[in-house]
Amino acid sequence: MQHANVVVATAQILARCAGAARARLAQHCERLYVDEAHHVAAPTWRAVADLFANKEVVQFTATPYREDGQHLAGRLIYTYPLHLAQENGYFARINYRSVVNLADPDLAVAEAAVSQLRGDLSDGFDHLLMARVSSIARAKQVVEIYERLAPDLHPLRLDTSFAESTRRRHRQQLLDRDTRIIVCVNMLGEGYDLPALKVAAIHDPQKSLAVTLQFIGRFTRTGGGRLGEASAFVPLQVAGVDDRLRRLYGEDADWNEVISDLTEHHVGQEKERTDFEQSFGSLPHEIALRSIHPKMSTVTYRSSTELIWDPDKIYDLFEDKLLTTQLGINNRDKVVWWVSREATPVRWGDFASFNELVHHLYVVHVDDAAGFLYVNSTNNATTHEEIAKAVGGENVDLIRGETLYRILAKVSRRVPTNVGLLDSVSRTHRFSMHVGHDVLYAWRGEGGTKMKTNIFAHGFADGRSVSFGASRKGRVWSHEEADDIHDWVRWVRQVGPAITDASISLESVMSGWRVPVSESTRF
Template sequence: MAAINLPNIQKLISNQDGNSIWQFYKKGQIIEQYQVISNSPFVITSNSVEYFLTSNQNEIIPEGYQYVLHTSKKPTRKNINNGSLKIKRWLKHPNFGELSPNEVTISWYNGFHFISEDESNGIKGLRPPQMGALYSILAHNQNPDDRGIIVLPTGTGKTETMLATLIANQCQKLLVTVPSDSLRTQIAEKFITLGLLKDFSIVDDRCLNPIVGIINNSFSSIENLNEFISKANVIVTTMDMLTGWTNDEKNLLVENISHFFVDEAHHSEAKTWNEFISRFDKEKVFLFTATPYRNDGKTLQGKFLYDFSLKQAQEQHYYKKINFLPIREYNKKKADERIAEKAVAKLREDIANGNNHIIMARCVNKNRAKEVFEYYKQYKDLNPILIYTGISGLLHRIESIKRKEHHIIVCVNMLGEGFDLPELKIAAIHDERQSLPITLQFIGRFTRTSYNELGEASFITNIAYPPIMQELDELYAKDADWNLILPRLNENATQKEIDLKNFLDGFRNLDNSKIPFQSIRPAMSTIVYRNNTDTWNPDNWENGIEGIETYEHQFSTHNKNTLVIILGKINKVDWGDFETVQNLEWHMIVVFWDLRPNINRVFINTSIKGLDSKRMLDSLFDGNVIKIDGMNVFRVFHNVKRLSLYNVGARKGIGRDITFQSYFGKDVQDGIKLLEQGTLI
């Protein structure tokens, strides 16, 4: 007699257009002893409870049966005894109720407890980064004035922080967006069960679990969407799904949502994401991310509420130690084989030490993945698997990976954001990641700790060909210590974003500007003046520009030491005399006042050709500025000591047509890289 795994007791409240609404009541259990008491209908009994089993979820259930289960196939004595019959979900249970979202929210009142984790005393609760983020969010909600940005490194409990915020803040109707289908499924399951919050007594058992709606498809009518929204406390979907909706559908959602959580929010400045997020009042929006910076240099819009650095995560042991195991192979065909050999050797070592680890060999595209898989498929005892979008049996392969049936996974841009598999501890990097945000997201999947005892993370890559991005050069240097370098790279990039946000927050009326300030990129040039006063009048700038009345658009703003002016002028085109065809020409002026002990200088940068910068600054500083020019400018190079190579010459290997080559000027850098790679000696 095979044991029966009863699923979690959760009710399917609605399933319209493939979009489902669920409410969780209780965890499932295993029935070891039972007896079949009827074949038609098929009924078993265990501990005086009768269970009605059916493969037809629309079957009319006779009166008297309170415990009804949906099975994977028609139940028989044979398939239930041999274990081939699987229970899919509950169709009926005494716990099921008819509750409104408002009744659920009311049950959360005073049901949240701020319990901090204390490992030394065996107390499970919220980790310090989760507690810090939660307090910051709740404080912000008392007087919200902007989008809130929460920075939590991968593995520090970002999702649990969202769950805690939902209950502690009693969010009336929460929208959660994610970037991928796999993450939608994973995070929806967390909201349905409330994760570990009840297990750790952070949330009272009397608190009802939220009614969670999962949007997988478009709705057939606006009425169906409205009904769906009205039935749920929490709605989880992908941003790609929402951005494809009609304006009426988007507006309906915006009108009904009280709070909006954007997961993996470093994507939020993408055009379609930003357009959708901007529909919501700023105070409703919370951006959760591990990396608040982007490859394209765009800045996240909002206020940084909480930032838990990667360095802090390491110091508090949320990240495992990183073992960097590089190879140096200049023959790219041999490099894949050597990386595979080293990764498998490390895996066998870890397994021998009792750590049930998994290798991820990540490649840049499908063809590369197929090439690389050839080097792993020989290790049949480790059951290697190849996975990429479009491969046959993709869902089956993903499920087998989740069941941990494979010790080697070769993939293309898969298992990244949101894929929860703590056993991923060995990364075989066959194709280098090319940016800091992507690199940190990727590495975070391997270094995160969990409540399961696992070993340290290992990264194997070829340092003969470092990434293009200069910011990652340090990672691929010989004897590089990733445990020291990664936190510093992350901290520097994050602090840069925070500093920029704080700088912009010092200006007035930025919302009135037609030009987004975070996108302004002044040219790298300036005129410098000595200043002989400690006061200025930035609002007097108009008197410093000749012909100011010819500019139809005028905007200025300043903080304590920086003035930014944006001007727009309509000009006729050069190639004709038209009133209907005109150019709108934009210009910018930036003034920075550097006032420190023993230093009083003013810097001005402008796109206006022929601007009288002396007149401009005289209007701001009452004529107390003197231009620094001539030989005095070159004093900035005083005491600068820097090694400069004007030429590089080196030998090539034996058997080459060219035995010696020289590099001059800008080509010197190319020569140095070839020396580092060993191509030149």
């Protein structure tokens, strides 16, 4: 150890070492460099990183975000855009081909990919083809197609159903070019360096952005004059995929532009998130910031005078009801959050000797540039006027009434799924809630003459499915769940400007609905 300047190891190897050996290794090292750092959230990798908790840790990854929402820790200090990597010759261009064939998409993808491979070989390129499938059963089906189409290229399977010795032999046959086609199930993954993989036949597309980008990166590596541009063939299907991948799997998509846009956009989002988290000057020690997933919900206030920012008044307002003895305060972005511990009566009887202990999350954001104050809480019993006045000043007023329905203008092709009605005449049926096919009543006949107290609707915005709900009492919400507080802040900043936009007529909002109709006959 004392005679080495650099120690290279894998997380798996270190996991097999004794705890004392790992601790001694960390003691003698000044800093830790982590490649493929998106794995750091996994237990084996996290155990290694924790050994260097008090030392400098530098992480490298192409996807600094995880689909499961787990945090990689640290902050982004440098990003290298994909378009620069292509311009500087580190990544090859990749040509995407959408294959449309509903009758036999596997055959169509295989034919297109094999044709591309033969063309590349005839042009003098040393290219290999990888067919990606989602299961061993699928691999057995697909490899038979390649065996029929290209027996001279000796297609092989590579998956965990083979013994390790067989897998090793198949990999070697690929390296020796005894085969030019390999059908894989979660094999030759990240870290496997084989730049000659230049034709991707993606029979079963991945469903998430991060995994897709890692997979594509395998084919864009450069490696000398005998390698050309990469090609990818994908059946035209977008059902069930991540909304962010719809552009990628579009029929006329240019993957070089789309991938660059997607990666730079989401890396930029991650940088915003880490900057946001670093801006908290105080944080509760009882609850981790990244463990909080607030609902997309808010009540919105605005002030007749300039909004103030005084989060410390929450200490006086909640006094002994705070679970988090310290507030989470971000003065740069004007966000404060805390968790309360409140005693409430049990719902099944009247008792003075005991009660229920309920914990509520509160998040407040003051968007002083736009002039709005937002309050989110798991306690929906009130509209939290006392909190808004404590943080934003005595002159704040809750935005309520029909104006909140303007938020529904953001939803195109909107279909009402929940509608509350208030009858000002009937005392016995003053309020009613209508869901499913029953919403027809809320829009026709007697229901059309009653006041709507709240509306929830599904539809589309920016090419993806969305939902919004609004209540006359002042609440706006969505069925989405925020990944974290930063996600909620980004969502909530669209609410105030939308519900106060006088250019949006309530008449157009209330008339632009697609109301489901029950049919009793077949067409």
